[in-house]
Amino acid sequence: MALLEVEQLKVHFPxxxxxxxxxxxxxxxxxxxxxxxxxxxxxxxxxxxGSGKTTTGRAIIGLNxxxxxxxxxxxxxxxxxxxxxxxxxxxxxxxxxxxxxSSLNPKKRVIDIVAEPLRNFERMSGQEExxxxxxxxxxxxxxxxxxxxYPHEFSGGQRQRIGIARAIALKPKLIIADEPVSxxxxxxxxQVLNFMRDIQKELNLAYLLISxxxxxxxxxxxxxxxxxxxxxxxxxxxxxxxxNPQHIxxxxxxxxxxxxxxxxxxxxxxxxxAVNLEYKEAYNRxxxxxxxxxxLKPLSETHYAAMPERG
Amino acid sequence: xxxxxxIEHLTTSFKISDDYYAAVDDVSLTxxxxxxxxxxxxxGSGKSALAFSxxxxxxxxxxxxTIRFNGQNLVGLPPxxxxxxxxxxxxxxxxxxxSALNPLMIVGAQIEEALILHQPSLSKKxxxxxxxxxxxxxxIPSPDLVYENYPHELSGxxxxxxxxxxxxxxxxxxxxxxxxxxxxxxxxxLQILDLIRKLKNDIEAGIILITHDLGVVAEMADRVAVxxxxxxxxxxxxxxxxxNPKHPYTRxxxxxxxxxxxxxxxxxxxxxxxxxxxNLPRQGCRFAPRIPWISESAHExxxxxxxxxxxxxxxxxxxxHFYFPDKEDSNVWRF
Amino acid sequence: xxKIVARRITIMIPQILLLSIFVFLLAKAMPGDALSGLIDxxxxxxxxxxxxxQLGLNKxxxxxxxxxxxxxxxxxxxxxxxxxxxxxxxxxERMANTFWLSLATLVFTYLIAIPLGIISGxxxxxxxxxxxxxxxxxxxxxxxxxxxxxxxxxxxxxxxxFPTGGSVEPGSTPGTAAYIASKLYHLLLPALSMALxxxxxTVQMLRNEIIDTKFKDFIVTARAKGASExxxxxxxxxxxxxxxxxxxxxxxxxxxxxxxxxxxxxxxYPGMGQLFLSSISLRxxxxxxxxxxxxxxxxxxxxxxxxxxxxxxxxxxxxx
Numbered sequence: 001m002a003l004l005e006v007e008q009l010k011v012h013f014p015x016x017x018x019x020x021x022x023x024x025x026x027x028x029x030x031x032x033x034x035x036x037x038x039x040x041x042x043x044x045x046x047x048x049x050g051s052g053k054t055t056t057g058r059a060i061i062g063l064n065x066x067x068x069x070x071x072x073x074x075x076x077x078x079x080x081x082x083x084x085x086x087x088x089x090x091x092x093x094x095x096x097x098x099x100x101x102s103s104l105n106p107k108k109r110v111i112d113i114v115a116e117p118l119r120n121f122e123r124m125s126g127q128e129e130x131x132x133x134x135x136x137x138x139x140x141x142x143x144x145x146x147x148x149x150y151p152h153e154f155s156g157g158q159r160q161r162i163g164i165a166r167a168i169a170l171k172p173k174l175i176i177a178d179e180p181v182s183x184x185x186x187x188x189x190x191q192v193l194n195f196m197r198d199i200q201k202e203l204n205l206a207y208l209l210i211s212x213x214x215x216x217x218x219x220x221x222x223x224x225x226x227x228x229x230x231x232x233x234x235x236x237x238x239x240x241x242x243x244n245p246q247h248i249x250x251x252x253x254x255x256x257x258x259x260x261x262x263x264x265x266x267x268x269x270x271x272x273x274a275v276n277l278e279y280k281e282a283y284n285r286x287x288x289x290x291x292x293x294x295x296l297k298p299l300s301e302t303h304y305a306a307m308p309e310r311g
Numbered sequence: 312x313x314x315x316x317x318i319e320h321l322t323t324s325f326k327i328s329d330d331y332y333a334a335v336d337d338v339s340l341t342x343x344x345x346x347x348x349x350x351x352x353x354x355g356s357g358k359s360a361l362a363f364s365x366x367x368x369x370x371x372x373x374x375x376x377t378i379r380f381n382g383q384n385l386v387g388l389p390p391x392x393x394x395x396x397x398x399x400x401x402x403x404x405x406x407x408x409x410s411a412l413n414p415l416m417i418v419g420a421q422i423e424e425a426l427i428l429h430q431p432s433l434s435k436k437x438x439x440x441x442x443x444x445x446x447x448x449x450x451i452p453s454p455d456l457v458y459e460n461y462p463h464e465l466s467g468x469x470x471x472x473x474x475x476x477x478x479x480x481x482x483x484x485x486x487x488x489x490x491x492x493x494x495x496x497x498x499x500x501l502q503i504l505d506l507i508r509k510l511k512n513d514i515e516a517g518i519i520l521i522t523h524d525l526g527v528v529a530e531m532a533d534r535v536a537v538x539x540x541x542x543x544x545x546x547x548x549x550x551x552x553x554x555n556p557k558h559p560y561t562r563x564x565x566x567x568x569x570x571x572x573x574x575x576x577x578x579x580x581x582x583x584x585x586x587x588x589x590n591l592p593r594q595g596c597r598f599a600p601r602i603p604w605i606s607e608s609a610h611e612x613x614x615x616x617x618x619x620x621x622x623x624x625x626x627x628x629x630x631x632h633f634y635f636p637d638k639e640d641s642n643v644w645r646f
Numbered sequence: 647x648x649k650i651v652a653r654r655i656t657i658m659i660p661q662i663l664l665l666s667i668f669v670f671l672l673a674k675a676m677p678g679d680a681l682s683g684l685i686d687x688x689x690x691x692x693x694x695x696x697x698x699x700q701l702g703l704n705k706x707x708x709x710x711x712x713x714x715x716x717x718x719x720x721x722x723x724x725x726x727x728x729x730x731x732x733x734x735x736x737x738x739e740r741m742a743n744t745f746w747l748s749l750a751t752l753v754f755t756y757l758i759a760i761p762l763g764i765i766s767g768x769x770x771x772x773x774x775x776x777x778x779x780x781x782x783x784x785x786x787x788x789x790x791x792x793x794x795x796x797x798x799x800x801x802x803x804x805x806x807x808f809p810t811g812g813s814v815e816p817g818s819t820p821g822t823a824a825y826i827a828s829k830l831y832h833l834l835l836p837a838l839s840m841a842l843x844x845x846x847x848t849v850q851m852l853r854n855e856i857i858d859t860k861f862k863d864f865i866v867t868a869r870a871k872g873a874s875e876x877x878x879x880x881x882x883x884x885x886x887x888x889x890x891x892x893x894x895x896x897x898x899x900x901x902x903x904x905x906x907x908x909x910x911x912x913x914x915y916p917g918m919g920q921l922f923l924s925s926i927s928l929r930x931x932x933x934x935x936x937x938x939x940x941x942x943x944x945x946x947x948x949x950x951x952x953x954x955x956x957x958x959x960x961x962x963x964x965x966x
Contacts, residue, residue, distance in 0.1 A: 048496035049467070155584045156354075185353035185585065186523060190567035190578035197575070212496060215526075215570030219578070238574060256497040258526025260571050262549045265530065272501065368869055391874070398872035410863035414962060415886055424881070425871045461961040477871060 001075050002036035003206050004060070004174055008069035009033045011052070011059045029055040031230035031292070032069070035223070039173065040200065042207040044221035044238075046214060046253070052230040053210045057176045060208070061095050073174070091121045094167035098179035100159035104151040110137070110162060111147040117169045136165040141195065157188035161195070171203060178210045193220060214257050218242055223302075226250050233293045236303035246305040248279045248286050249293070315485055315517040316342040316365070321376035321386075323357075323364045325588070331373060332588045334360035336541040338376075339616070342485065342517040347508075349520045349532035349549075351564075355585045357541040358521045362487050365519070366403055367393045380485065399429040402478030402516075404507075406490035408470035412462035418473050419458035422446070425480035445476040448513075450506055468499035472506065479510055486511070487519045492527060504531055525568055529553060537561045540586055540597040543616070547623040557625040559605070559633040560598045566635070579635070596627040604636050605629055650957060654950055665942040666718075670711050673935045718939075724932035728925070733936045737918065741940075743813045744917035747910070748902045750833045754841030755898070759848035759891075766849065767856025767887070768879060778849065785846030791908045797839040798912060808835040811914035836913040840905045848891060848898070855887035862886075889959050896952030900945045 010033075012026040030052040037043045045053040058064040060071050062078065071078045073089050094117070097103035104113055114133045118124055124132065134144035140161040142154075151159055160180065167175050180196065181189040193216065199205060211217050217224060218238060225235045226249065234247040245251045255275040259268050285308040287293060293306035323335040335357045342348045352358040363369050365378055367385060378385040380400065385393070397403075405411040413421060422442045426433055433441065439458070446454035449472040462470055471491065478486060488507060492500035504527065511518055520531055528535055529549065536546040537560065545558040556562045566579030583601045591597065596610040614627030705713075717723075723733035766778040802810040808831070809815075815828040859865065860883050868882050907919035914920065918937060925933040957963050 048498065157584070186525070186564060187353065187567055187581040188584075189569075191580045193569065194578050194580060197577070213569075214497070215568070219569040219572060219574050219576075252498060256501040257570065258524070258530045260526060260529045260553070260568065262529050262532075262553060268530070366870055368866060394872045394874055396872070397870055403867075403870040405863060405867060407863060411867045413864040413868070413882055413886065415889065415960065417961075421867075424868070424873065428872050428877075463962050474867070477867065 003039045003074060004037040004208070005034075005072040005075075006036070006056070006060065006069070007034050007072065009056065009059060009071065010067045010069050011055050011064050012067040028230050029064075030059060032295075033225075033227070033230075033232055034069075034296075035225050035232070035235060037174065037206050037208060037223075039206055040204045041222045042200070042209055042220050044217040044224040045208060045210045045227060046212065046217050046224060047227035048212060048253075050229070051227040053227050054178055055230075056227070057095070057178050057208060057210050061093055061176055062090075091117065091170040092173045094170070094172040094175050096160070096163050096167050096175060096177040096180045099183050100156050100163055101183070103163055104159055106151055109148050109150055113151070113162060114147075114165045114169060117166060121170055132169070133165075136169055137162075139168070139199070140165045155188075156184050157191055160184060160188075160192050164192075164196070164199070168199060168203065168205075172205070174206045174208065176208045176210070179212070180209070181216065182211065182213065189216075196220070214254065226253065229292055231293045232296055232304075232306065234303075234305040235296060236300075236305075240300070240303040244303070246299060246303070246307065247293075248275075248282050250305070251275050252279045313343040313345075314341055315344050315381065316340075316519075317377075317379040318365070319377045319379070321361070321364060321374070321378060323360055323369065324373045326371065326373070327589060332591065333541055334372075334588055335364055336591075338538075338541075338543050340536055340543065340546070342519060344484070344517050345511065345515045346533045347511065347518045347520055347531055349522060349528040349535045350538060351522060351525065351528055351535060352538035353523055353585055355540070355587060356538040358538050359489055360541075361538070362403070362489050362519065362521055365487060366397060366401060395429070398425050398477075398483075399481045400483055401485045401487065402481070402483035404471075404475055404478045404486065404488040404491045407494050408467060408474045409462060409494075411474050412470060414462055416461075417458070418460050418462060418465070422473065422476050422480055425477050429481045441480075442476075445480055446473075448510075449473070449476045449479075450502070451476075467495055468502060471495060471499075471503055475503070475506060475510070479514065479516075482514045482516075484514075484516055485519070486516045487521070489521045490523070491520070493522070493524070500527070507531070525565065526570060537564070540591055541588075542597060542614075542626060543624075544598065544626045545624065546616075547620075551620070551623050555623075557619050557623070557630045558598075558627075559602050559630060562633065562635075563602075596629055598627070599629070602629075602633065605632055609633075651954065654953060658946055658950060661946050662943055665946070666715055666939055667711060669935055669938045669942065670714060671707065672938075673931050674707060674710075676929075676931060718936075723936040726925075726930055726933045728928050728930045728933075733932050736933065737921070737936055737940065740916060740918045740921050743915065744906055744910070744919065746813075746829065747833055747837055747906060747915060747917055748899070750830075750837035751840045751844070751902060751905070752898065754837055755845040755848060758841060758845045759852060760888075762845075763849045763852025763891075764856065764884070766853040768860070768883075770853070770857050775853075779853070782846040782850050785843050785849075788843060790840065790843045790905060791912060793843055794836070794839045794909055794912045797835060801835055802913075813916050832915070836909045836915055839913075840902075840909045844898075844901060844905055847901075848894070851894065852887060852891055855890055856883055859883045859886045889956075892959055893952050893956035895955055896948040896950065899948040899951065903941050903944060 011030040047053040224241045234250045296304040318340045321338045324331040324333045609629045609632035616624045766775045818825045910917040910919035
């Protein structure tokens with residue numbers, strides 16, 4: 001059994017309009033997404049702004065209402081869990097946010113920030129709690145003496161570590177990381193990514209990594225899903241996607257990754273021109289009248305793509 | 312004489328509680344006609360402060376050194392003279408196209424303003440005609456409609472095209488692009504970079520491209536200056552810099568790029584953090600605290616730029632002694 | 647645009663309806679009724695009871711409300727027992743005076759606020775800014791009625807520069823130039839007294855808006871275009887900073903209502919506010935109810951006006 005199964009997830013946001021607030025056509029932020037994440041693995045959700053990748057992550061953790069479909073965590077539906085009744089899944093799924101500056105309450109000390117999930121789920125004495133927080137800080141590479149500091153006393157990378165310390169406080173099984181390093185400098189990015197991989201091994205964590213940065217996705221992920229306008233256009237292992245992309249959108253996205261070798265400029269120029277041409281020519285075959293992708297079709301055991309009906 | 316911009320020993324300091332701190336420290340840099348010079352650095356490296364110094368956009372800063380643009384020193388130039396250069400001879404592209412545009416003015420009027428200021432002889436009709444022309448040039452479909460649009464009605468990529476249209480409205484000789492694609496999606500980033508390249512060829516401008524993204528640098532730059540803590544630590548043409556980096560900071564930075572690293576491998580990380588403006592060491596090699604395994608004697612007391620090879624400059628002699636502590640041979644950057 | 651106006655007005659109707667019910671019930675809840683003031687206490691209680699039935703005062707409240715609201719819609723708000731004249735007539739006369747007073751106050755408010763706000767915002771943290779900010783703090787701290795009393799005493803009684811009561815010189819003929827001049831002369835001191843206090847909110851708001859705007863990125867863009875400082879302020883900073891001020895206009899009107907009540911009483915200026923206070927103290931309920939209803943409607947209209955102005959001037963909210 002997979003750790004997390006997302007089944008035909010739809011998140012639609014109603015728009016109010018008209019004279020008496022009649023409901024207009026809703027915004028289909030997520031429109032029928034399915035994927036699974038196994039224990040200890042990293043699933044990367046890639047897409048451009050408006051693709052619905054963030055909404056998907058937020059829906060899984062319950063920050064966005066699910067319109068239809070279901071999310072199963074260890075076989076149990078998260079949809080049916082009523083707020084307050086059975087919260088055990090809430091300790092097993094945690095989230096790391098994009099902006100380490102706004103995601104930590106500036107008025108709280110580190111100990112209060114990191115201990116917050118502990119206070120919600122565990123009964124600990126003040127001493128135990130303090131020890132637990134110190135251990136967590138050590139684990140994320142921060143000095144245990146800093147428990148009484150405030151977030152503004154830390155650099156961006158350190159703050160992101162505090163966010164991670166909070167996320168792993170309850171030893172979750174799944175962490176949803178929404179652009180965890182995009183606000184950080186390159187050298188700090190590397191620190192946080194390495195660290196995320198280290199604790200993954202240590203705690204057998206699974207990640208749902210949401211990012212627009214294909215370099216990071218390739219570096220971190222076992223499985224990748226490419227999203228476009230609320231739907232998956234392609235899904236597969238990292239080598240499926242990077243080695244053998246099938247959907248024109250995936251190809252276009254991959255071709256846009258900057259090439260680190262300046263000797264390839266001419267080659268890249270031609271490659272991109274060819275990909276763009278293919279994209280334009282094949283657009284009507286690969287997308288329906290509304291510009292949406294078709295359902296995924298299996299290409300191999302692991303590789304799925306939203307290929308057109310014929311061809 | 313193709314030298315368009317010659318910056319020599321530029322220092323830009325800000326006053327923080329009665330003391331001056333140099334955000335840009337002793338920077339010398341040359342930009343030639345029809346050339347893209349990339350300035351790479353992390354936040355706090357002073358790269359944006361450098362751009363603002365060239366544009367004269369700092370309000371309360373003390374600037375020393377010279378910035379020669381077509382032979383004329385911009386440092387200490389009276390505001391009226393500076394205004395006649397800004398937007399005409401030197402254009403600037405900003406990072407966040409939404410906040411860079413006035414939310415209450417239609418796009419057309421914002422581009423027109425650049426024409427009103429520097430080509431006052433144009434009639435109203437000619438101006439509008441030129442704006443439509445510019446919108447077409449930056450690749451905006453149906454420019455007649457976009458002319459009447461407000462910024463919020465456009466997508467991020469379209470807005471950045473408008474910002475670029477403003478910057479090139481008067482065919483500047485120098486274009487400063489400050490993180491022009493950071494706020495954009497990858498496919499849009501590619502389009503904007505293509506556009507900048509195309510415009511460079513159209514108007515034969517020199518371009519200063521400020522970015523933190525080494526991928527963008529590799530795709531765009533002719534020459535690169537790497538900045539760390541307010542100083543240029545290494546400068547070379549793009550091929551040399553990527554294939555034969557010398558300065559410990561450049562080498563470390565290139566080691567931590569995800570897109571070239573082996574998937575799932577441990578990325579190289581630089582110890583410590585970028586020092587803040589107030590905590591800059593005033594003497595010695597500013598990168599020394601982050602490579603503590605290199606002995607102090609390897610650093611210079613007042614690090615100078617050394618010409619390691621023709622056109623390849625490196626600051627501080629420590630580069631001769633640098634090695635990665637836990638890697639066998641990371642010296643060579645492999646494509 | 648018209649759709650939005652229509653929508654806002656349809657929302658307004660139930661608001662006003664609720665307000666009128668509330669006002670009516672409040673009036674009912676007060677001790678006594680129209681008869682207790684009108685009738686000689688020596689009259690036989692039976693006759694009073696009959697009179698009540700005749701007037702419909704024993705009907706359930708909603709029927710009474712219906713009678714009241716239907717006649718109100720036809721312009722009949724009842725009789726003032728003190729002035730022995732229809733409320734509509736009485737209020738109408740006062741309304742014109744209050745309107746002129748409010749208008750003059752608004753003009754003064756903006757005449758003071760805009761230059762002060764601009765100086766304060768553009769040259770923030772200079773001596774001029776500190777003095778202006780100091781004035782606004784005094785304005786915030788000083789209660790309007792005390793300040794108005796001081797103004798009245800100093801300029802009305804001590805120096806005798808301004809009249810101390812009324813809205814016009816008694817005996818002047820309406821329509822003549824002297825009449826209009828006298829009207830204006832009577833307006834001046836109360837309007838200025840009120841404006842000097844109420845303007846501080848606007849000064850502060852404009853100052854903050856300007857400081858906020860001048861550090862925005864698009865101002866840097868304008869500088870990078872080569873625009874001069876004066877052009878930057880005139881074309882970009884001011885325009886964008888005045889927008890919230892314009893949108894606040896409607897609420898400013900609402901604020902005036904409270905102000906005029908005090909000012910008119912202090913300067914014995916025959917407007918709605920003065921009538922309101924005197925009617926309360928004399929328990930002239932039909933007048934009080936009518937005025938509360940009018941004030942309520944004015945407030946609702948004020949906020950509508952604000953929304954509409956914002957919709958017109960801000961393209962981000964503007965509806966095609």
